[in-house]
């Protein structure tokens with residue numbers, strides 16, 4: 001039985017294996033083959049480990065040696081207030097560049113959250129009415145007091161543009177807020193929104209209703225959220241930043257402390273700030 005099995009495996013006639021010497025040698029050969037197979041397996045595993053190590057070492061070439069990075073070895077940030085006292089916060093650099101590029105959308109009846117600084121700065125003469133919305137009832141600049149997640153008293157089809165900078169991350173029920181934003185825009189109206197990506201997670205200065213973040217966004221989550229409500233073809237989302245901008249922003253360095261080309265370099269692995277333009281479709285003619 002055993003011999004027949006070997007013969008089949010070695011593709012030899014059984015009679016050859018009946019030779020006593022060969023029959024004696026076979027079990028030894030089997031053991032050697034087994035040993036070689038085990039060694040091959042071990043060497044393959046070792047080769048894999050070496051490949052991983054080579055990859056790791058290649059990544060270290062030209063970088064500060066492990067244990068010698070002292071630049072960021074501090075437990076308190078350089079600025080705990082986004083760098084306002086040092087200059088322009090890095091996220092505001094991306095926000096304001098975005099609004100400047102979209103200035104043409106800021107026209108007609110414009111709604112902004114908390115204050116109308118950006119409506120006035122970027123909207124210019126095209127703005128006919130400027131409204132301010134806030135959930136905080138002590139905000140005297142607000143012309144509308146409402147929670148974006150249940151704002152039934154805010155009229156539908158009312159605004160040509162909504163400027164929603166750095167607000168949605170405070171709102172837990174982002175889906176309801178996205179529906180409200182769609183509902184209150186006029187057909188053809190535009191939402192200009194920005195969201196934090198890599199950021200500190202609270203803002204004491206952001207006022208009542210705006211202290212603790214519920215969320216951080218990525219290009220993908222912002223896109224998916226708004227494509228649930230707005231037609232996908234009318235949603236444009238972009239991420240901004242890179243590792244230097246991210247680390248600097250976390251530490252509260254100001255825009256002025258980085259070179260423009262350093263801020264403008266886009267690395268999709270480090271999304272510091274997300275911008276979104278979404279348009280409600282024009283009413284379809286009957």
Ligand SMILES: C[S@@+](CC[C@H](N)C(=O)[O-])C[C@H]1O[C@@H](n2cnc3c(N)ncnc32)[C@H](O)[C@@H]1O
Nearest residue numbers: 113114135136147148165166170206208209210
């Ligand atoms: C940091 S401010 C953002 C707006 C400001 N224009 C800016 O660019 O920084 C956040 C504002 O969102 C408001 N807010 C928080 N949750 C809200 C909600 N559910 N509905 C409406 N406003 C809300 C806060 O009261 C606060 O005024």
